[in-house]
Amino acid sequence: MSSFDLNSINTALNDTGRASSGVDFSGKSLKLDTEADAKPIVDAINQCSDLQFLTLTGNTLGVAAAQAIAKALEKHPELKICRWSDMFTGRMKSEIPPALKALGDGMIAAGARLAVLDLSDNAFGPIGVEGLAKLLQSEACSQLQELRLNNNGLGITGGKLLAKALSANPIKLKVFIAGRNRLENDGAIALAKVFQQMGTLEEIAMPQNGIYHPGVTALAASFRHNPQLACLNLNDNTIGPKGAAALATDIPQLKNLRSINFGDCLLKSKGAIALAKAFKDNAMQIESLDLSHNEIGREACMELVDSITVLPDSGDRLTRVVLAGNSLGGAANKKTMRDKLGGCAELSDGEGSDDDYETDSDDEEEDDDEETDDDEKSDGEASEDSATEDAQHTLIDNKFAESLDTSDVEEVATDVGRFLSNPTVENLKVLGPNAAEVIDTHLQSIKDPESQIVAYVEATMSAAGLSPACAACGDIARDMYRGLLAAAQRHHAAAWMLANAMLRALTLIKSENKSYQIRWHLPGCYAVLGEVISQPYFPAALRDTLQFFIRSKLPSLPEETRQVVAKCPHLTTTRT
Template identity: 70%
Template sequence: MFSFDLNSINSALADSGRPISGVDFSGKSLKLDSAQDAQPIVDAINACPDLQYLTLTGNTLGVSAAQAIAKALEHHPELKIARFSDMFTGRMKTEIPPALAALGDGMITAGARLSVLDLSDNAFGPIGVEGLAKLLQSDVCSELEELRLNNNGLGITGGRLLANALAARPRKLKIFIAGRNRLENDGAKALANVFQNMDTLEEVAMPQNGIYHVGVTALSRAFSHNSRLAALNLNDNTVGAKGAEAIAAALVNLKNLKSINFGDCLLKSKGAKALAKAFKDNSLLLESLDLSHNEIGREACMDVVDAITALPDSADRLSRVVLAGNSLGGASNKKIMRDKLGASAELSDGEGSEDEYVTDSESEHSGSEGEGEEGEGSQNSEDSATEDAQHLDDSHSNITLDTSGVEEVETDVGRFLQQPSLDNLMKLGANATDVIDAHLQSIKDPSDSIRAYVEATLCVSGLSDQSAKAMDLSQQMYQLLIKRAGETHAASWLLANTVLTHLKLIKSEDKSPTIRWSLPPCYVSLARCIGAPYFPAALRDTLLFFAAAKKTTMPCVEVLFR
């Protein structure tokens, strides 16, 4: 849930010496589809002579509404803070990039210089970063200090795209937030390469990203170049002992670190001991530490407590120390810890509870750690493979049609879908569209059905340059596709995503489609129907947005803009 952060705004605008002013439409749950829907926001922007911040959190913007707001932003070079979190609820994922691109273009035209950009809780995935890249690479973000991309579903590919966009120019980021994004090791390593060339980071939060010790090690090396780092949150990643050792090595250069959250990171005793030693050796002035639920044994827990309370001011300095969910030993051990930690101690999950998590073995020997590290290593060998495989070069010449979900029998339709030649299409007769429709109607799963209709449509469209009849049938197939997709619950996103991947305008996030249709005639056929009344406006705008980005690499898309 969004909370209006006045302190952040004050900080971002502190150097201006101006009274804070801006437009805030947060939490109004407005559904803004058209330019007319967005008019109240446009009017508010136009009426604000010194628009230092714009907050649109908690509303939902379509492409046309975003374009209208962007037009108003063109007159406000003074804009410093853009809070656009939770702004696309209920939208097709493919609607978001053009909407983001429009808002970015408005700020670019204005010549704005943002210090804060918040796009959290917008599930736009990797393709959303494509709509954001131009903005991040522009002068608008040349002075960006705070970037929040929490819960955006970036994945490995999105992490790499984000890193590429950030690496386009020197950065002065102070705050980087990117939790719950499935970045995994490769995404983390890509971002680490960016962080390594900065020395300004003060807060980094990357919880719940499926990062293992390989990615954590890369991040640790990058953090060592950012001596101002004061807060680090890697909660719910598998840091493990190896990752903890890498972080411990970096702490030599992180004397300003005040807050660490490594809860649910499978540190175990070996990792906790490595951190404890580094805390003590470097006289780290921690104020908050979360090592909860890490399968740490009682001796290692005591080492941590001893390390962070070694300096005489610890009682006044420590505000929160969380060790709940580890093996803390008996009541006497806990009393010692509480006496040392004072009011900062959080040793139990439940209020007043004295029961703590106990590992299978209380042994502090390396053997108890080896099992965890082995599991970590085996996972590490696979954690990036699946998504990486999805993004291999898909420019294949001899590949077969993916007809998953279609029961292929030895029929004329089955042969055509397997071998989409003009002869096989003509064998379906004058009512080929009806014959294909009857063949595909048996598919019940919505995603399988939409994929099958898209593939059948493109099989026909790919032949549209070979005869007038094929062109006519391809136009009929597009109408049929739109009709059948409209009968499927929540089909808008499925349809757009499937058409985009099968026309090679974006890469698939799941299983890459295999194609045997010729793309140039497919685009010619699409150009003939994309402006038809039955063709959904949102789908049309999305296709044109992604096609525009491919003009230089796919000349065949030009026909859509004639």
């Protein structure tokens, strides 16, 4: 017979985050493009009299479907939990901001007060945060307790935008999850300032973000302002000895800290010893500790074990201690560690194996006075493979510049190159009456798909910018739009590349490439776009994305450009 557990029942009854009523469409792999596609979800929402939660994980939403769902949400102020991870598979990154904004507007209109918002595993990058910004700054998130943004490809720019949104209307979060986002030092430092304002965090998880000791030091300083912090995960960042020293100074003030994961952080022996001293001197009540794969020497590992087992209750308190992948010494050492740690010890990578990381000489500790190359590496020295998404755009722009010099048609390359570098009416006329075809032929010689799309966009903008001064140039630009869209269709997953390139060229998002230059006249570009955007051949998703950003950024555009937009209603409103 099962036992009667009064404490468990009381916990369940007092758990205000526990939602008993709602709509769950998780894992159905639905592809929702249109309002009609979204009807099953809309009907379920409308039929739910007490919509405490809405789970859409594992489906894929387009803008129109999101707008339909958002309309249904306007009738549900009771909504508390939104679990929307893995919700945009196969979508252009540029589709996601308007979809997120629509969903957010629906909840804002309803007067909802969210407690949990999970958007993990949606690779929307920095521009996705723009779609979230209004929601995060609204009253709908004023009572938000959990924000989960794991694996969103935010990059440094996205981290800064997120910090800005969160600081505009300070939220008292309890849980913040943002792993695998390449936030790096700048993103971490920006978020550390927000954490300091919050003061309510109980769990922070930021693994795999390329953070080095400057970012770790900023985070450590922010932790002390969150006295209820119980769970801390910085796995697979480069904390190093310097970062460990900062953490050792600040985390002892966290009397509720129970779980620490600093695995794979290049602590070295010096960093491990600093943490061990902090644990021991402050009698920290650690229950779970992961310091695996940190190149920690034998003696330092023993100091760690001693530091967390010095209190008499350690046998009952410790649940998991992971030191696998470090230099633990011989069998006698491991036996001593296991005797002290008991069943919570995880000293080997393989179950039942003692194949730990060993140095060439276990009797010699590594020289911890020398920082690792990784620890000293600046943000600007990241390799192309590990670069942030924004940095990769810079690399792509540079590749494009190089690719213009490698055309199979020498004479055409010279003429087109002259026009692209100096887009004047005279240089465009040199290309003759079939200028659009000449430019298209030249650009097809670029092999890298993303570089080619960037080149097509910039060439099209260069011609369109001349349209106010030359009607024939406007005709060429309109023809080039067809070539641009055809080029995008030739490449797999090129839709988001095209959207990003156009948003940059129209100054609707900022380029991280400091050498990126706007060589075209923007009012002319907007005028031509206003003519082609409503044409049947223009992709609906790209149109929706451009309209969303133009509406959002309109107040910040130059006066002349705003006047053009005012005369082109299709730039902000979809044709019915």
